[in-house]
Amino acid sequence: xxxxxxxxxxxxxxxxxxxxxxxxxxxxxxxxxxxxxxxxxxxxxxxxxxxxxxxxxxxxxxxxxxxxxxxxxxxxxxxxxxxxxxxxxxxxxxxxxxxxxxxxxxxxxxxxxxxxxxxxxxxxxxxxxxxxxxxxxxxxxxxxxxxxxxxxxxxxxxxxxxxxxxxxxxxxxxxxxxx
Amino acid sequence: xxxxxxxxxxxxxxxxxxxxxxxxxxxxxxxxxxxxxxxxxxxxxxxxxxxxxxxxxxxxxxxxxxxxxxxxxxxxxxxxxxxxxxxxxxxxxxxxxxxxxxxxxxxxxxxxxxxxxxxxxxxxxxxxxxxxxxxxxxxxxxxxxxxxxxxxxxxxxxxxxxxxxxxxxxxxxxxxxxxxxxxxxxxxxxxxxxxxxxxxxxxxxxxxxxxxxxxxxxxxxxxxxxxxxxxxxxxxxxxxxxxxxxxxxxxxxxxxxxxxxxxxxxxxxxxxxxxxxxxxxxxxxxxxxxxxxxxxxxxxxxxxxxxxxxxxxxxxxxxxxxxxxxxxxxxxxxxxxxxxxxxxxxxxxxxxxxxxxxxxxxxxxxxxxxxxxxxxxxxxxxxxxxxxxxxxxxxxxxxxxxxxxxxxxxxxxxxxxxxxxxxxxxxxxxxxxxxxxxxxxxxxxxxxxxxxxxxxxxxxxxxxxxxxxxxxxxxxxxxxxxxx
Numbered sequence: 001x002x003x004x005x006x007x008x009x010x011x012x013x014x015x016x017x018x019x020x021x022x023x024x025x026x027x028x029x030x031x032x033x034x035x036x037x038x039x040x041x042x043x044x045x046x047x048x049x050x051x052x053x054x055x056x057x058x059x060x061x062x063x064x065x066x067x068x069x070x071x072x073x074x075x076x077x078x079x080x081x082x083x084x085x086x087x088x089x090x091x092x093x094x095x096x097x098x099x100x101x102x103x104x105x106x107x108x109x110x111x112x113x114x115x116x117x118x119x120x121x122x123x124x125x126x127x128x129x130x131x132x133x134x135x136x137x138x139x140x141x142x143x144x145x146x147x148x149x150x151x152x153x154x155x156x157x158x159x160x161x162x163x164x165x166x167x168x169x170x171x172x173x174x175x176x177x178x179x
Numbered sequence: 180x181x182x183x184x185x186x187x188x189x190x191x192x193x194x195x196x197x198x199x200x201x202x203x204x205x206x207x208x209x210x211x212x213x214x215x216x217x218x219x220x221x222x223x224x225x226x227x228x229x230x231x232x233x234x235x236x237x238x239x240x241x242x243x244x245x246x247x248x249x250x251x252x253x254x255x256x257x258x259x260x261x262x263x264x265x266x267x268x269x270x271x272x273x274x275x276x277x278x279x280x281x282x283x284x285x286x287x288x289x290x291x292x293x294x295x296x297x298x299x300x301x302x303x304x305x306x307x308x309x310x311x312x313x314x315x316x317x318x319x320x321x322x323x324x325x326x327x328x329x330x331x332x333x334x335x336x337x338x339x340x341x342x343x344x345x346x347x348x349x350x351x352x353x354x355x356x357x358x359x360x361x362x363x364x365x366x367x368x369x370x371x372x373x374x375x376x377x378x379x380x381x382x383x384x385x386x387x388x389x390x391x392x393x394x395x396x397x398x399x400x401x402x403x404x405x406x407x408x409x410x411x412x413x414x415x416x417x418x419x420x421x422x423x424x425x426x427x428x429x430x431x432x433x434x435x436x437x438x439x440x441x442x443x444x445x446x447x448x449x450x451x452x453x454x455x456x457x458x459x460x461x462x463x464x465x466x467x468x469x470x471x472x473x474x475x476x477x478x479x480x481x482x483x484x485x486x487x488x489x490x491x492x493x494x495x496x497x498x499x500x501x502x503x504x505x506x507x508x509x510x511x512x513x514x515x516x517x518x519x520x521x522x523x524x525x526x527x528x529x530x531x532x533x534x535x536x537x538x539x540x541x542x543x544x545x546x547x548x549x550x551x552x553x554x555x556x557x558x559x560x561x562x563x564x565x566x567x568x569x570x571x572x573x574x575x576x577x578x579x580x581x582x583x584x585x586x587x588x589x590x591x592x593x594x595x596x597x598x599x600x601x602x603x604x605x606x607x608x609x610x611x612x613x614x615x616x617x618x619x620x621x622x623x624x625x626x627x628x629x630x631x632x633x634x635x636x637x638x639x640x641x642x643x644x645x646x647x648x649x650x651x652x653x654x655x656x657x658x659x660x661x662x663x
Contacts, residue, residue, distance in 0.1 A: 056295065056314060057333040117315055124318040125326035 004045050005066040008130070010058070011050040012072050019139030019152040022073035024050045026137065029160050053112035059121040065130045070115050073152065074136040088159045089136040135159065200624055201460075202604050210608055213601035215593075215628065216461045224583045232261050232557075232574045233354050239570065239585070240348055245291065247348050248284035248339055249563035249588075252277055253570040255352035256427075256559030261574045262354040263551020266427045272544040273356035279536045280342035280351070281426050281561065282529040286381075287335025288564035289482075289526045293388075294328025296629060297519050301395065305622045324391065327384045331526070334375050338533060341365045356548030361537075369537055378534045382496065385527040389500055392523055396507070404508075407515040407599055407627055410435035411477065412468075413484035414591065416562050417443060421490030423497075423528065425562040431488050432468065432478055437511050440468060446560040449569060453586070465593050466586060477594040480566025481631065482521035487511045492524070494531035500524045515599060518630045563588045565631070592631045599627040 009030060015021030027050045034043035049061065054070075062068050074089070113121075115132055122129035138155040139148075148156065203212045227238055236254040240247035255277070259269055266274065299312040303320060311319070318325035336346045341361060343349020351358050369378050376384070396403060414432040418424035421431075421443075430449070432441035441452065456465035456473040468476035478484070487510075492498045501524060508517060536542060559570040566588030573582040589596075603623045 057329055057336065060329055060333050120315065121318055121325075121329070124315075124322045125329060127322075 004042075006064070007046045008062065008065040008068045009046065009048045009135075010054070010062075010068055010070050011048070012053060012070065014052050014142075016144065016146060017142045018145045018147065019073050019075075019149050020142040021146075022137040022139055022148065022152055022156060023071045025148065025156055026071045026135070026159065029156065033160075054115060054118055056113055056118075056121065058113070059118055059125060062118060062130050063122050063126045063128050067133060068130045069133045069135050071135045071137070073139040073142070075139055075142070087138050087155045090133065090159075090163065092131070092133045135163070200600055200628075202600075204608065208608050210601060210605040213597060213604055214460055215597050215600055224585055227572075227580050227583045230580055231578050232258050232572065232580055233578075235570075235572060235580060235583075236352050236354075237350050242585075242587070246284060246288050246563055246565070248280055248343060249561065249568055250570070251343070251349065251352055252281055252426075253559040253561050253563070253568045254572075255354070256561065257557035257570045257572050258354045259559075260557035261554055261572065263554060264355045264549060268549065268551070269356050270544070270546045270549055271541050272360050272547055273352075275536055275539055275542045276342050276357045276359070276361060277352055278426050279361070279533060279542065280339055280349075282532045282536070283335045283338025283342065285335075285425055285564045286526055286529040286533070287332045287339065289522045289529070290328055290332035290335060292564075293519065293522055293526075294325065294332070298324070298328070300622070300626055300629070301399075301519065305626065309622075324388070327388065330376050331381055331384055334369070334378075334381050335529075337375050338369065341368070353548060355550045358547060360544060360547065361542040363543060366537055366542070369533075378530065378537055382527070382530045382534060385523070385530045386496060389523050389527060392520060393503075396520065400507075403516045404514045406623075407602055407630070408513050409479070409515055409595055409598060409602070410513045411479050411595055412440055413487035413511070414441070414478040414480050414567055415485040415488045416446070416560060416567065417489055418493070422493040423485060423489040423491070423525075424493075425485075425525075425529070427561065430560070430567075433488055433511070435511065435513060437487075440471070446569075447558050449558070449560075450571075455586075461593075463590055463593050464586075466591055467594075474594055478591060479595045480588055480591040481518060481564075482525050483512065483515070483518040484566065485562065486521045486524065492528055494528050494535075496531055497524055497528035500527060515595075515627065515630045565589055566591050589631070596628055596631050599631070600624055603627045 009027060011023030011025075011027035013020040013023035015024050027048045031048050033041070034046065034048075047065070051058070069090075115134075119129050119132050137152065137159055139152040141149055199216045201214045201216065202210055203214075205211050223239055223242055227235055230238065235258055236251050239254045240251040242250050256266060259265060294317070295314045299307075299314065299317050302324075303312050303316055307316070310316075314325060314328075317328075339349060340346045342357075342359075343351045344359065368374060371377060372380055412432055412434050414430065416424055416428035417431045418428045429443040430441050430446050430452075431439065431443050434440055444452065452469060454467050454469045454473065454476070456467060458465065465473060465477060467473040468478065470476065486501065486504065492501050504512075504517075504520060504524060508514065508520075553576065555574055555576070557572050557574070561568055567586075568588050569584070569586040571582075571584040572580055575581050603626075604620070607620055607623060
């Protein structure tokens with residue numbers, strides 16, 4: 001029997017900065033699904049976690065999982081052509097992620113770490129690392145305010161409706177989901 | 180007219196701001212003056228005016244993302260007095276929970292400083308590539324040490340979560356007590372080692388790391404002992420028997436030779452004891468003992484000062500380490516890099532104290548809050564990770580705060596940090612022409628500041644490549660820039 005991957009959804013962002021709270025909102029939505037009496041999926045191997053930023057200590061959390069899905073808000077950039085066609089992006093394609101993150105570079109502090117550095121820390125310090133995937137939800141503003149923009153709400157709803165848990169638990173390939 | 184040149188080491192590229200260093204050189208390239216500017220104005224003393232007293236412990240902790248617990252607890256201690264209570268009279272559960280929270284805070288903060296900020300300098304060397312002189316580089320060079328550092332910090336953060344409700348900016352300390360106890364399940368979380376290392380494991384690791392550091396010290400004692408020597412007074416709280424106490428006690432200040440300048444004074448007297456010098460180039464004041472005046476009455480605080488001041492440490496392993504430390508460094512050490520060794524001894528002390536509290540059944544009690552008669556004023560002191568912290572509030576009968584005075588740990592070290600920068604820069608410029616060895620200048624000034632307080636070093640918020648920039652100005656014009 002094929003084993004089911006142990007999955008962590010790690011939402012990041014600050015809900016007091018408008019659409020930056022998308023990571024938390026997604027985690028809340030998924031948690032609600034998992035606690036629903038009519039839940040259609042098996043959440044027994046799935047955990048949810050939210051923090052404002054990734055930190056060095058998250059390496060000790062990530063090593064407990066086979067797959068970690070980093071859920072973050074992404075502001076559309078007209079120059080990143082491929083991603084702009086999407087309401088959300090899910091996958092791990094390096095080139096596609098560069099469109100969003102820029103070059104993967106080592107830039108971290110006591111308050112924040114990049115996913116790549118965290119992955120490297122998992123490997124170096126704990127000699128195991130999960131597969132890292134990204135669920136990037138389209139947004140437009142990180143100003144100081146509570147609540148999501150219409151664009152961000154649409155992205156959140158679209159992701160929640162379209163993404164099924166089996167997509168994350170199965171044998172994952174880098175996937176880009178069109179809107 | 181003598182031409183002077185100004186060098187600005189400016190790490191202020193991040194949101195939080197922090198410090199900037201200016202070196203003023205004369206024609207002969209000698210350092211005439213060094214200034215550590217704190218360019219950030221926080222304004223919390225004004226924010227809380229007009230707010231109800233019970234909000235103070237929640238608001239003021241936002242001063243810092245590294246040591247919010249210290250501000251939370253120091254404000255709570257002060258506000259206890261406004262509701263007619265004190266450390267001695269609040270319920271035993273509250274006293275124990277607050278202490279547990281505080282030891283968790285000091286443990287995680289010291290772990291952050293040593294493993295993420297200082298160890299890469301010390302263990303990888305100042306000449307190593309700055310790109311690798313960070314926790315990632317440490318993980319590459321010594322993965323076991325990095326792993327233990329990460330897990331010790333995580334343990335401290337989890338202690339804070341269990342006692343304060345959140346890892347950062349918790350809200351459990353309330354006027355006259357605490358709003359939660361430590362459940363048996365929460366206690367066992369730290370004892371059984373299933374989800375986080377057990378407290379026994381953490382103690383063993385703190386011990387191991389001290390042995391590693393002592394080996395390093397033996398190999399590099401000449402550099403550590405001579406890199407920066409600053410004979411100054413040392414200040415901290417001490418317990419009733421002169422023991423190290425990071426949470427509560429009396430104020431003791433010793434001169435560089437160990438003479439008692441403050442002999443276990445009630446900290447409520449601080450306003451009569453302290454003066455504060457103001458300079459127009461920094462928002463950070465310079466506290467000093469009025470009796471000695473400024474600058475003679477300036478003092479150092481933090482781990483090194485605490486080891487100088489206390490008579491003993493009331494836990495067995497940390498006391499044994501203190502004795503060995505003193506046998507190597509003398510009763511009163513003024514070598515600034517010994518802050519690191521002192522910090523590691525305090526980590527061990529905190530871990531031992533945490534263990535004692537985890538086995539104390541008092542913390543499962545239900546009597547959490549008590550209140551007495553209103554008082555118009557409250558003063559709180561504690562030993563934060565970086566040194567003595569003071570919160571002072573005046574409260575109207577309406578319950579609104581009318582005045583607030585905060586003297587944070589780093590403020591106490593202000594003169595010492597300025598002097599540290601000047602000493603290091605003077606030595607460097609005496610040895611080599613201006614900026615010939617740019618990396619040495621950047622590194623050594625950073626190392627000097629970092630020994631005191633990562634909240635003011637650029638390293639605090641950038642463990643990787645430092646956003647350092649030096650501008651060399653001649654007659655007000657930039658003639659050269661050094662950056663990395």
